[in-house]
Amino acid sequence: MVPLSWYLIFAAALFSIGLFGVLSRRNAVAILLGIELMLNSVNINLAAFWRYGKDVTVMTGQVFAIIVFAVAAAEVAVGLALVISVYRRRNTVVADEINMMKW
Amino acid sequence: METTLIWLIPLPPALAFFLIVLFTNKSKMLSHTIGVGAAALSWLGSMYVFYKAITTEHFSGFASSIPWLPTGLTPDKWFHIGVLIDPLGAAVLFFVSITIFMIFLYSVGYQNFGQPDGDHDRAGLPPHGATVEEHGHKHVVPSVEPMYSRFFAFLGLFAFGMYVLVVSDNLLTMFVGWEIMGLCSYLLIGFWYGKPSARNAAVKAFMTTRIGDVFMLLGISYLYSVTGTLTFREIFTEETLHMLAESTTFFGMTVSGFIALLLFIGTVGKSAQFPLHVWLPDAMEGPTPVSAMIHAATMVSAGVYAVIRMFPLLTADYTGHGLTTTMSIVAFIGAFTALFAATIAVAQNDIKRVLAYSTISQLGFMIAALGISAYIAAAFHLVTHAFFKALLFLGSGSVIHGMEHGVLHTGNHDVDPQDMYNMGGLRKKMPITFWTFLIGGFALSGFPLITAGFWSKDEILADAWAHGHTAVFWTLAFAALLTAFYTMRQITLTFLGEPRTKEAEHAQETPWTMTTPLVVLSVFAVTFGWVGIPEHFPVLGGLVPNWFHDFVGHTLHEVPEAVEFSIVPLLTSLGVALGGLFFGWLAYRNVNSVSEDRLQIPFLKNKYYFDEIYDTVFVKPIYWFAENIVYKLMDQQVINGILHLFGPATDGVGSFIRNKFDLPFINRLIGDGSADVTYWFGGKLRAVQTGRIQHYLMLALVTFIVIGVVLYIFVLA
Amino acid sequence: MTGEQITFLAVALFTLGSGFMVVTSGNLVHAALWLVSTLFGVAVTYAVLDASFLAVVQVVVYIGAIAILFIFAVMLTRKDMRDQGPQMNKNWWFGALLAVLTFAGLFFLLQGWDGMSRTAAVYPSNFDAVSELGNALTSPAGYVLPFEVASVLLVAALVGAVYVAFNRK
Numbered sequence: 001m002v003p004l005s006w007y008l009i010f011a012a013a014l015f016s017i018g019l020f021g022v023l024s025r026r027n028a029v030a031i032l033l034g035i036e037l038m039l040n041s042v043n044i045n046l047a048a049f050w051r052y053g054k055d056v057t058v059m060t061g062q063v064f065a066i067i068v069f070a071v072a073a074a075e076v077a078v079g080l081a082l083v084i085s086v087y088r089r090r091n092t093v094v095a096d097e098i099n100m101m102k103w
Numbered sequence: 104m105e106t107t108l109i110w111l112i113p114l115p116p117a118l119a120f121f122l123i124v125l126f127t128n129k130s131k132m133l134s135h136t137i138g139v140g141a142a143a144l145s146w147l148g149s150m151y152v153f154y155k156a157i158t159t160e161h162f163s164g165f166a167s168s169i170p171w172l173p174t175g176l177t178p179d180k181w182f183h184i185g186v187l188i189d190p191l192g193a194a195v196l197f198f199v200s201i202t203i204f205m206i207f208l209y210s211v212g213y214q215n216f217g218q219p220d221g222d223h224d225r226a227g228l229p230p231h232g233a234t235v236e237e238h239g240h241k242h243v244v245p246s247v248e249p250m251y252s253r254f255f256a257f258l259g260l261f262a263f264g265m266y267v268l269v270v271s272d273n274l275l276t277m278f279v280g281w282e283i284m285g286l287c288s289y290l291l292i293g294f295w296y297g298k299p300s301a302r303n304a305a306v307k308a309f310m311t312t313r314i315g316d317v318f319m320l321l322g323i324s325y326l327y328s329v330t331g332t333l334t335f336r337e338i339f340t341e342e343t344l345h346m347l348a349e350s351t352t353f354f355g356m357t358v359s360g361f362i363a364l365l366l367f368i369g370t371v372g373k374s375a376q377f378p379l380h381v382w383l384p385d386a387m388e389g390p391t392p393v394s395a396m397i398h399a400a401t402m403v404s405a406g407v408y409a410v411i412r413m414f415p416l417l418t419a420d421y422t423g424h425g426l427t428t429t430m431s432i433v434a435f436i437g438a439f440t441a442l443f444a445a446t447i448a449v450a451q452n453d454i455k456r457v458l459a460y461s462t463i464s465q466l467g468f469m470i471a472a473l474g475i476s477a478y479i480a481a482a483f484h485l486v487t488h489a490f491f492k493a494l495l496f497l498g499s500g501s502v503i504h505g506m507e508h509g510v511l512h513t514g515n516h517d518v519d520p521q522d523m524y525n526m527g528g529l530r531k532k533m534p535i536t537f538w539t540f541l542i543g544g545f546a547l548s549g550f551p552l553i554t555a556g557f558w559s560k561d562e563i564l565a566d567a568w569a570h571g572h573t574a575v576f577w578t579l580a581f582a583a584l585l586t587a588f589y590t591m592r593q594i595t596l597t598f599l600g601e602p603r604t605k606e607a608e609h610a611q612e613t614p615w616t617m618t619t620p621l622v623v624l625s626v627f628a629v630t631f632g633w634v635g636i637p638e639h640f641p642v643l644g645g646l647v648p649n650w651f652h653d654f655v656g657h658t659l660h661e662v663p664e665a666v667e668f669s670i671v672p673l674l675t676s677l678g679v680a681l682g683g684l685f686f687g688w689l690a691y692r693n694v695n696s697v698s699e700d701r702l703q704i705p706f707l708k709n710k711y712y713f714d715e716i717y718d719t720v721f722v723k724p725i726y727w728f729a730e731n732i733v734y735k736l737m738d739q740q741v742i743n744g745i746l747h748l749f750g751p752a753t754d755g756v757g758s759f760i761r762n763k764f765d766l767p768f769i770n771r772l773i774g775d776g777s778a779d780v781t782y783w784f785g786g787k788l789r790a791v792q793t794g795r796i797q798h799y800l801m802l803a804l805v806t807f808i809v810i811g812v813v814l815y816i817f818v819l820a
Numbered sequence: 821m822t823g824e825q826i827t828f829l830a831v832a833l834f835t836l837g838s839g840f841m842v843v844t845s846g847n848l849v850h851a852a853l854w855l856v857s858t859l860f861g862v863a864v865t866y867a868v869l870d871a872s873f874l875a876v877v878q879v880v881v882y883i884g885a886i887a888i889l890f891i892f893a894v895m896l897t898r899k900d901m902r903d904q905g906p907q908m909n910k911n912w913w914f915g916a917l918l919a920v921l922t923f924a925g926l927f928f929l930l931q932g933w934d935g936m937s938r939t940a941a942v943y944p945s946n947f948d949a950v951s952e953l954g955n956a957l958t959s960p961a962g963y964v965l966p967f968e969v970a971s972v973l974l975v976a977a978l979v980g981a982v983y984v985a986f987n988r989k
Contacts, residue, residue: 002828005936007869009927010832014839016923019804021843023797023915024908029893030848031797033855036886037839040862043874051869052940057947059956063963065874066953069881070970074977076886080893081985087897088987096909099794797909804918808925815929 007048014041028083028093032076039072105155106167109186112148112196113266115141116203119259123252131251135211138255142207142262149200156193163657164189166272166336183334187272191482191658194651195269195408198489201627202400203262205620209497210258210392212616213504214248221246227297229390232511243511245504248390254294258396261287265401269408274323274333277409281319281373284402285312291397292389304385311382315372319409322365326416329358339415339660348420359419360429366413367433374406374466377440381714383463387455391500394455398462399492407469407485414478415659421476426572434474438578441467443711445585449592450707452697453521454499457593461547462492464582468563471575477566478663479652483635484559490631491546491556494624498540501613501621502526502597505533509606518606523593524697528602532610537598539621544594546628548587549680552643555632557680562637564672580675587683588690595691603695639668828868835861846907848898852890859883870943873950 014037021034043065050061087093119141127133156162168185170178188196219233226249233246248254264287268280286309293305327333329350330343337343347359356364370376375383383403387394397403410417410433420427426434441464448460465488472481506520518525530537546556560583567576602608612618635651636643649665656662694700706712791802838858845851859882866875909915930936956962 001822001939002824003936004938004940005930006825006828006832007865008930008936010836010865012923012926012930013836015926016919017836017839017843019922020915020919023801023804023918024912025843026907026909027848029890029897030843030851030907032893033842033851033890036855036882036890037842037858040859040882043878044862044865047866047869047871047874050871052938054941056941056944057952059949059953060963062871062874062949062953063956063966065871066877066957067963067966067970069877070974073881073886074974076889077981078977078984080889081981083893084896084985093897095797096795098796101792102794103789103792797915798911801911801914801918804922808918808921811925 004048004052007052008045011041011045011048014038014044026094026096028086028095028098029080031095032079032083035079036072036076039068039075043068105152105165105188106186108148108152109165109188109270110167112145112152112200112270113263115144116259116262116266120256120263123256123259128252128256131216131247134252134255135216138259139204139207139211141259142204145262145266146200146204149196152188153193153197156188156190157654161657162190162193162654164192168272168334182275183273184276185272185334186270187335188270189658190655191411192269194482194486194655195404198486198627199265199269199401199404202489202493202624203265203396205493205623206392206396206400206497207255207258207262209395209500209617209620210254210390212614213390213392213500214251214254215245216247216251216616218245218247220249224249225297226250227295229295229298243514245507245511250294254291254390257287257290257294258392261291261396261401265405268405272334272336274326274335277412278319278323281369281405281409282316284397284405285309285316285373288312288386288397288402291393292386294389294393298388300385301388304382304388308382308386311379312372315369315379318365319369319372322362322369325358325365326362329362335412341660344415344419347416354428356428357420359416360427363413363417363419364429364432367410367417367429370406370410370470371436372406373409374403374470375463376436376467376470377443378713380440380444380463381710381717384456384459384710387453387459391455391496391503394459395493395496395500398459399496400489403462403466404485404489407466407473407481410470410473411478411482411485414473417473418476426475430474430476432474434471434572434575437467437469437471437474438575438582439467440464441471441582442578442585443467445582445589447707447710448589449585449702450704452523453519454502454523454526454593454597455496455521457523457589458492458495458499461495461586461589464586465492465547467582468560468579471579472563472566475567475570475572475575477563477570477666478659479635479656480559480562480566480666482655483562483651487546487555487559487628487631490624491543491554491628494539494543494621494628495547497617497621497624498536498543501533501536501617502529502540502610504613504617505529505536505610506606508611509604509609512609513605515606518604520606523596525604526597526602526607527600527604527695528598528607529610530598532602532607533612535612535618535621539618539625540598541594542625542628544590545684548590548684549583549676550684551677551680553629555628555630557676558632558635558637561673561676562635562666564676565637565666565669568669568672568675569666576672576675580679583676584679584683587680588687591684591687592691595688596694599688600692600695637668638665641668824868828865831861831864831868835865844907848894848907849891852887852894855890856883856887859887870949873953 018034018037018039018041021037022031023034025031025034046061046065046068050056050059050065053061083093086098090098092098116138119137122137123134127137152165156165164187166185166187166189168183170181171184172182174180174182215230219235221230221233224230224233224246230246230248232243234241235244261284264280264283266280267283268277271277271280289305289309292308293301295301296305323333326338329347330338332338344359347362348357350358352358352361354361372379383398386397389397417429417433418427421430444460444463444467448457448464451457451460465484469481469484469488472484503520506526510516510518510520542554546554548554549557549560551557564576564579564583567573567579602610633647635649636647637652638649652665653662691700697703709715791798793799835858838854838861841854842851842858845854859878863875863878863883866872866878957967958964
């Protein structure tokens, strides 16, 4: 008898933790870790809504979650490729030092 | 049909003017064709109208008018202008059209059409001859006038002005024609504008006639204000004339007399009567066809025509016993001028000057005739004078041309081809010119019976005697004596005897374009007199009806009665004519140089020093006034001073606005200030762009939260 | 407290704790490994939610590929050993504040929704979730289009990643 609210709050908390990680970490890879946490929390939300929807036989929630998987995978691949490319060029992965777009 | 034609008569010369000025200026052949053609067209039209006029039973005039100036509420109350050819107008049209046509034709030869361009001829100076190589040796021939087309253009404009004056039925358009001719006289007298003497003469002519014109305009205005119309037929109605004759105005004169006097002053200027005569002799600076045109055929005749036209007004208060004030003034000026000018003519040596003073004198005859109410006589003399004076002028031009040929031949340019003392014996060299000039001269002198001048002059004298104006009679008789005398003097010195200079020896007859008009005009000079033989003349009178008297007399409301015959004026006129001619020949047949001429009295030769008097009394003071008061004081100091205030004032205001307002406020505060503020803001705001992605994320989130809160509070709750 | 609830709480705490360790761990490799455990906890959550397929895919894809990828990336960027020093930003407190605010905001918003106390329906028996999911993913009446687009996206990401990270010598 787990109410829906627990899942949602759980997902919100995971999202906030991921957000904290994104905003506060120095290492670029660590920022990507935080993004992964956020994406996962979204997925939990989607799955919860699928389960707690009116009709469980409608698979929309799960389909959405699958798509999010694919997107997250693509994003990680590209993101890490970028980080590696930047690392090769500027020899650093500290986010604060990658500031060439500064005014 | 006739009225349409009358409207069209002034048109060809005007068209010729425009065409020549705008299009054919470069082509001499086209210009003179257009000019002569236009004159011929107008002549044909005039002849047709004249023919119709004389063949109409009880002809009283062809008239047509159109409403023109909206001075009233309905078109029939507007100011009308139009054409009117009454008998007087027809007669005038006759001689004007013929003389203008002849002068146009003459000009072709006079301006040396067909001759080569001169060696060093310049536009603005008379042509000086061209060197031509012929059969191996060089000689100088007359050269063509450089401004040939321009001449014809101006002549066309002149003809237009005269035709307008003659055909108009109202004082306004008549005045328009009058002024056009004034302008053209300026343009044509000053035709050779390179000569200072010509320029001065042109200005003098214009200024002097202008003085007369001012008074004429005053007269026209006064007439309009009193009667409300300027159309002749409306003014010359019984009631209007009566009204004008009854009311009195300045100096105790009647209104009609006063207006007539003002209008007459216009004629004094235009017809060169004393005291405004000074321009006419100087006007001989223009080419001879111009002199003929202005001083014989058209312009000065226009002055007399104006007085003849206004005759009903002039005599509105004349009762037949004793001349009115105005008429006395008119008669006095006319007679005085006749005598005055004749005395000066006796001492002149330039062939054209003699004729100039002669014109002034003959015009005096006509004016005097009008003053003593001899309407028909004045009109008659106007017509005959036009013919023989035009003939004489053109003849003198022919003589001068012949003399110039001689001057070019000898190459001696110090010899004046116009000085009669350089001539002599020209009857052998230039026969056609001689015979026609002789006819003209005899007509001028009044040679009995076979010249027109006799009939017209005799009629004036007869009229004066018959109505008891003895002072006028004897003055005019003496003037006639002098006229014959100086005419014969002129003929003797020019044509008779032997050539006095080499140039005269080498003179030659002029081309057909110049001699044909002479012949044509001489025919009229002889025959025209016979249309006006007085009824009561012994033997001849009554054989031929006095057509002129009947025809022109119908212009007035009452045909003037024929003058009674008296033997005294006839004998006087025979005596002065024949006597003057004889004495002239007698005195001068053996005179060969200026020193032998006993009539070279300085007083006469210098025209009674009138030019010098006018110069001192009028001209020099006005120049001084213009130079010092108007120019130096008013224009330069006062007006320029005011203007020079504007510059610094505007400058001061401008600087003030610039420095106190524009620069600090607009430029610095608003312009630079906005830039500086934006710059400062930009400087502060760009701290946001750290280039560090986590900062951007944080910023995005903060914004998101804020928007969410705002949305939540204001939209959802 | 039913068994379900206890299970859920345990899994949730485990996951959240691991997640916290991910973002606060000083050593980057440790962080990556904590990520693995977090992902595992999420997989268990899916299982509790009767989304069995999702749980398996989570383990295989996320843990099996993505987490490994992370570890590779960490290893490839270790040159200056910078992961040993302080791992937090200068402004980490602001990040923390924002995270807390976000959570608070979400929590507050969720409280206002009346569907919060909904309970799960009974899971139908004989319900072949996997084949239904397959149907949904591939049938034209279902979500075949997003599926195809997602595959295109993956191809693009593949090509892009290779191109970006390619080491031109």
